[in-house]
Amino acid sequence: MRRAISIFLLIIVTVGISLSLAKIPFGVPKTKVGRHYINEGVKETGAANIVTSVVVNYRGFDTLGEVTVLFIAAIGLGAVLSTVSQKTARKVESASLVLYTGCRLLFPLILIFGTYIFIHGHLTPGGGFQGGAIIASGFLLIYLGCRERRINRVVSNLVESLGGLIFVVIGLLGLVFGGYFLLNFLPKGTANTLFSAGIIPIIYVAIGFKVGSELASIIDNLIEES
Amino acid sequence: MIVVVSFLVVLMLVAAIAASVFRDLIGAVIASALVSLAAAILFYFLQAPDVAMAEAAIGAALTAAIFIIALRRTKRYEE
Numbered sequence A: 001m002r003r004a005i006s007i008f009l010l011i012i013v014t015v016g017i018s019l020s021l022a023k024i025p026f027g028v029p030k031t032k033v034g035r036h037y038i039n040e041g042v043k044e045t046g047a048a049n050i051v052t053s054v055v056v057n058y059r060g061f062d063t064l065g066e067v068t069v070l071f072i073a074a075i076g077l078g079a080v081l082s083t084v085s086q087k088t089a090r091k092v093e094s095a096s097l098v099l100y101t102g103c104r105l106l107f108p109l110i111l112i113f114g115t116y117i118f119i120h121g122h123l124t125p126g127g128g129f130q131g132g133a134i135i136a137s138g139f140l141l142i143y144l145g146c147r148e149r150r151i152n153r154v155v156s157n158l159v160e161s162l163g164g165l166i167f168v169v170i171g172l173l174g175l176v177f178g179g180y181f182l183l184n185f186l187p188k189g190t191a192n193t194l195f196s197a198g199i200i201p202i203i204y205v206a207i208g209f210k211v212g213s214e215l216a217s218i219i220d221n222l223i224e225e226s
Numbered sequence B: 001m002i003v004v005v006s007f008l009v010v011l012m013l014v015a016a017i018a019a020s021v022f023r024d025l026i027g028a029v030i031a032s033a034l035v036s037l038a039a040a041i042l043f044y045f046l047q048a049p050d051v052a053m054a055e056a057a058i059g060a061a062l063t064a065a066i067f068i069i070a071l072r073r074t075k076r077y078e079e
Helices: A002-022 A032-045 A050-058 A060-084 A097-119 A128-145 A153-178 A200-225 B002-021 B025-045 B049-071
Strands: none
Touching: A032 A050, A050 A060, A050 A200, A060 A153, A060 A200, A097 A128, A097 A200, A128 A200, A128 B049, A153 A200, A200 B049, B002 B025, B025 B049
């Protein structure tokens, strides 16, 4: 009986979703604001990557909210895990030679790749969030390969706070110079060069450091407690 | 092109079903990471490389790792 009802509900949901999606044309720009971003985005913000110009410039305030959500999640996880901690110093099995050597070889390359992704966020696909996640996956690799290594909590918290602080301070500087929060007050330069797009690369570097240290400290917290 | 995309869609469906029916939870986590990986490649084909990068790094790598770390504190097999 329950199985019949769930199959029936599944069919209703499938038909409903496919009927409502069938009316939407696939991949056609429909909204005026979307067309404006595509046509004028590079001219207005100086960022060659339109996604970045939307995420950091047009919708920069949303991004600040997103970063705050991640920050609160990391703090909450740390708070929950620190109350259940009973510090049982477990004996750490050392990794095999292949894993150890592979991790030591790959870790700097992954760090450089993540840094490249967020420094070039305004030119090529990617940005602060993606670069930060790649850097955090590099730290994950270190936890798998070199198990006795730990990140320095003080340094990671400092980097995290500094990243958030730089984001907010740049937003407030926009308020000072032009009258609204996150105004792009720096010169935009020529598009498609590294030093272009005003505040966008600075904000993305700050976000990259912040997200990277946050996700790395989440992994560190979890591994410490498990 | 269409062959690759349909293969990826079928792979995603199979992996999603596998993730929900596997009794071995490590296997289920890896199947769900496979869903994210196929989704990332599909995002790339749909000309959204930004989203593809985030999906591959967070969905396939970090989420799976966090689930596996959490599984160490609980049981590996579902009853």
